[in-house]
Amino acid sequence: MNTIEFRIDRRSGVATYLQIVDQVKQALRLGVLIEGDRLPTAREVAETTAVNPNTTLKAYRELEREGLVEPRPGRGTFVLHSLAKPAGADDSPLRAELRDWITRAHAAGLQREDITAVFTSLTDDHYGHH
Amino acid sequence: MNDTWAIEAHGLGKRYRRGWALRDCSFRIPAGRICGLVGPNGAGKSTLLNLAARLRRPTAGSLRLFGTSISDPEAILRMAFLPQDKPLFKRFTVEETLRLGRELNPGWDQTVAERIVGAGNIPLHARVGTLSGGQRTRVAFALAFGKRPNLLVLDEPMADLDPLARHETAATLMAETADSGTTVVMSSHLLGELADMCDYLVLLCDGRIRLAGDVDELLPAHRLITGTGAHLEPHTVVESRTTGRQTTALIRPEGAIAPSWAVAEPCLEDVLLAYLRAPAAPVLMTDVARVPEPAVAA
Amino acid sequence: MSTLVHTPSARPPARHRPHLSGMAWLTWRQHRAAYRVAIVATLSAGAWMLYQGLRWRDFLRDAPPFYNERYSHEYESWYEPAQLYTGLALYILPLLLGVFLGAPLLAADRDKGTAKLVVTQSVSRVRWMATRLAVTALVVVVCTGVLSAAFTWWWQPHGLEVEWYRPERFATTGPMPVALALAMTLLGALIGFAIGRTLPAMAITLGAGVAVLYVSTRFRGLLGVRRTISGPFPDPAVRAPEHSAHIDHFFTTTSGRQVSPGQCSTNPLDSCLADRGVVHSSVKYFDLAQRDILQWTGAAFWTAVALIAGALTVWWAARRSL
Secondary structure (H helix, E strand, O other): OOOOOOOOOOOOOOOHHHHHHHHHHHHHHHHHOOOOOEEEEEHHHHHHHHHHHHHHHHHHHHHHHOOOOOOOOOOOOOOOOOOOOOHHHHHHHHHHHHHHHHHHHHHHOOOHHHHHHHHHHHHHHOOOOO | OOOOEEEEEEEEEEEEEEEEEEEEEEEEEEEOOEEEOOOOOOEEEEEEHHHHHHOOOOOOEEEEEOEEEOOOOOHHHHHHEEEEOOOOOOEEEHHHHHHHHHHHHHOOOOOHHHHHOOOOOOOOOOOOOHHHHHHHHHHHHHHHHHHHOOOEEEEEOOOOOOHHHHHHHHHHHHHHHHOOOOEEEOOOOOHHHHOOOOOOOEEEEEEEEEEEEEEEHHHHOOOEEEOOOOOOOEEEEEEEEOOOEEEEEEEEEEOOOOOOEEEEEOOHHHHHHHHHHHHOOOEEEOOOOOOOOOOOOO | OOOOOOOOOOOOOOOOOOOHHHHHHHHHHHHHHHHHHHHHHHHHHHOOOOOOHHHHHHHHHHHHOOHHHHHHHHHHHHHHHHHHHHHHHHHHHHHHHHHHHHHHHHHHHOOOOOOHHHHHHOOOOHHHHHHHHHHHHHHHHHHHHHHHHHHHHHOOOOOOOOOOOOHHHHHOOOOOOHHHHHHHHHHHHHHHHOOOOHHHHHHHHHHHHHHHHHHHHHHHHHOOOOOEEEEOOOOOOOOOOOEEEEEEEEEEEEOOEOHHHOOOOOOOHHHHHHHOEEEEEEEEEOOOOHHHHHHHHHHHHHHHHEEEEEEEEHHHOOOOOO
């Protein structure tokens, strides 16, 4: 069974291998992928997305370099660590606070784009530009 | 036998009655790459692929597949070729078409061939002439991969397919390559789709190589800059356009780019289109693609 | 050249029959429609001639040794035209094989691009071409051999020696039809391979085949040396034996001057020639005993033409762009 299916956006301008890296990380954060899961093989990815298998392998090497996954010869590539943070889970207080804030921002007349802009600007200030 | 280089061309040329279709081409493609061969119509793409498939003979220079010169009939054993019109015997059934592959190729892999046909739900007893374009392409792929080639050469494999068949064909090609490690060289006009499939690129214009190398090296070598400045020196300019006061250019930076320019990383399509529009742009070959000068005799 | 291959396919062959493999299988599969037509037509025509041969033998056994209106009528209304038209059919058979089997054999492959498909598999081009020509040549030799043998056998008891030198009899018995068919088929194949388009190749092969028939008919006199009989004139003994062919008379005077019979318009010929001083006559001819040597020499020539055309095709196939 496949644990994750990648969606490649050809218009995004983001390199295909980075899209795969990002989608794996996203899945790790959201708990879609957990420790011990096998990532789809380069062949399986190619069958659904027609992406060059070397690109998939390059993405997996990047994830391996970051210590997130591990190749096991002859068996596939497996997840080493989940990135799911309890603090970011559905029922965490931090999430509830942000939901609260968004409700207030909406009431104050901010649109979706305004909220995203504020959020991006503040996270950039805090963590530095990507 | 040499497993490092799937293709090595040195001084390769082909002249027809109307003139040179391919001239003084020296480049190489490492084994395991999926290489896109791009160029305008009449640039010599088909000629190059036909030379590799031993369907035509070069007028000048040498061409080697895995170290074996194409003047040696053995060179055909390690490669499979899919011409643009994907010729198959229309009266043969699918099964007979696979049998053709089995009878004529000592290394034939029936399992691979049947898997590719089966994935398209094509009945083995159907006559090839009754199949759709996409199905025929699938059968041609089965024949090509069943040979278990080290090098698969495809001439415009998706040119005549509808979008769905095109995606399926691309997916089959990529999936089968994943298992076999086959080197693929395909010519195509579909720049967008090449970007996902190819990790290596050869661009031909007027029978000459304009660009060759790993996509990962070719792309970072270019910058898309926009600004009001007029001074593009000392950078190598591939293409520049000026609209009113604004200049947009695709350059190969030589040193730091002046801060007055807005700089962006081009995507593969940007780079290819720029080179296609500017046939006089300076040639770029990465170290991997360049054939060492004291060339091996043909 | 090809060996039996155990196929990995799970399904066993439904019927047991000679199992072709490799290039031989592909050749048969690719051209099986044409081969089947040739074989079925040969078997039908062969069986029909066999039946006619038996009837002919009965007819000869039952026919009275003297003139009989019923038998005479049957001979003239059936056996004579049957022999003529069967002979004519066999005469143009090599032409048909050249046009309908030889010309499309390789032309269609280039026309449809399937030549590219086959030569990029793992068989060498020499083997690719040699197998196709060899299988086709085998079919042609077997078919025309059977038909020639059947036709020869039909008229064996009586009729074959009569006017054996006539074009449609000389070229339709013994080894001649086999060699002519082989030559025209392989010439057709070469033309088809050169042109690469089926219909023009068939048209040109038709022309080439007519030329072959013309040459083989026109110059068959060169295949052997005519015998000569000469003696004083007039002597009724100086004449060609029965069933001789290609007869020429020469008349000379005491001074050695030749007199052509055309110079004599008055009758009777003999007295006219004597008036002009003819004292010596000689006759040149092929006699029936020379038929075999003429036919085998002719067959050898056309087989050589076939082999050269075939070798040229194979040689070219190994080198040319496809």
